[in-house]
């Protein structure tokens with residue numbers, strides 16, 4: 001019979017005591033990366049938990065959540081049975097930092113074709129800082145050589161046997177939130193793959209999506225914002 005491992009009180013206490021050391025380790029790494037890329041990742045709050053199905057995550061600031069990194073002590077702590085190796089631990093930090101980077105720095109246009117939390121923009125960030133460009137955790141991966149060029153051209157393949165670093169639910173939450181959050185402004189110019197350049201005239205917030213009224217020349221169309229995301233979301237960043 002398989003049971004989800006539970007962490008008893010004593011172990012929890014031992015793990016909690018490790019937080020300051022881990023925090024220092026993360027801060028040290030993130031400040032180094034910040035210096036290289038002129039970012040402020042080390043200033044983003046880091047929280048810890050006891051998840052057994054989630055290694056870490058980066059949450060972007062939104063209406064209902066503050067920006068933060070989160071890591072599970074059940075993988076990072078020394079007091080657990082099989083802690084991550086130092087290399088894998090550092091790689092996990094870099095994995096989450098790459099998520100932070102993908103939303104906080106300019107991504108060259110050629111790396112924006114593949115959407116998603118683990119799309120080409122994220123893989124590009126991984127290549128800059130030397131993180132394993134895979135959404136999954138496999139022991140020892142941090143020590144492998146990564147062919148970033150190949151990875152960036154590839155679709156993400158989901159291996160059932162491997163553990164997702166960011167819990168799959170996070171990815172779903174992220175997608176749902178992305179669908180609901182208004183990502184455009186009235187008056188903003190957008191690009192549509194078929195209709196070309198248009199101007200947003202009205203924005204309607206629906207239950208699970210955002211409907212935009214867009215003028216393309218003489219024509220007015222109502223389009224879900226998700227159809228624009230792929231072509232313009234990242235472009236808006238690189239236009240700045």
Ligand SMILES: [Zn+2]
Pocket residue numbers: 095099117118135165166
């Ligand atoms: Zn991830």
